[in-house]
Amino acid sequence: xxxxxxxxxxxxxxxxxxxxxxxxQNLNHDAMYWYRQDPGQGLxxxxxxxxxxxxxxxxxxxxxxxxxxxxxxxxxxxxSAQKNPTAxxxxxxxxxxxxxxxxxxxxxxTVL
Amino acid sequence: xxxxxxxxxxxxxxxxxxxELRCNYSYGATPYLFWYVQSPGQGLQLLLKYFSGDTLVxxxxxxxxxxKRSQSSFNLRKPSVHWSDAAEYFCAVGPRSAxxxxxxxxTQLTVLP
Numbered sequence: 001x002x003x004x005x006x007x008x009x010x011x012x013x014x015x016x017x018x019x020x021x022x023x024x025q026n027l028n029h030d031a032m033y034w035y036r037q038d039p040g041q042g043l044x045x046x047x048x049x050x051x052x053x054x055x056x057x058x059x060x061x062x063x064x065x066x067x068x069x070x071x072x073x074x075x076x077x078x079x080s081a082q083k084n085p086t087a088x089x090x091x092x093x094x095x096x097x098x099x100x101x102x103x104x105x106x107x108x109x110t111v112l
Numbered sequence: 113x114x115x116x117x118x119x120x121x122x123x124x125x126x127x128x129x130x131x132e133l134r135c136n137y138s139y140g141a142t143p144y145l146f147w148y149v150q151s152p153g154q155g156l157q158l159l160l161k162y163f164s165g166d167t168l169v170x171x172x173x174x175x176x177x178x179x180k181r182s183q184s185s186f187n188l189r190k191p192s193v194h195w196s197d198a199a200e201y202f203c204a205v206g207p208r209s210a211x212x213x214x215x216x217x218x219t220q221l222t223v224l225p
Binding site: 040101108 | 121154157216
């Protein structure tokens, strides 16, 4: 089955530690996205990538970094510079032709 | 800049009743419009989308939405709500020339038995 996988589903980290969230897709989509979701605030775009080895900052990129070395993979690193990292993180992808985005199941990150 | 407003933070309906969730957008040209649904702790699932053509679009699970350009609205409707429809619903708008979507803040739907 084609789809998007995110791992892990739950992640706990101590304050000051960097953490990397995984996102993989087998839909052959060119574009991939990372969103942060907080209660009552909808989805906010962190980073997006339209092609391998290229990515752009979204609305809230500070304290985050990404890489896109393979078409299928778009990992997100939450760095110690992110002041309030506890949130639900969603990865999505879309094809060249349409703007419709498909979402993964999400990773809930809790920083203790 | 594009934006989406979902005026209702929380809506409660009885099972079997009709439903309408409001979405208003701001965008300079004809946009792509979407409705997504999210169950607790899950990702978003696409309910329906509008790209062009017939302004009344039908999606999965018996949902439909109507694009009204004059009102900049794309309201979601369902004639008879089921308990399994309880979830959070997000409206999104995106330009035709790029791939970024702007999401509304969501409407939480509670269904009473």
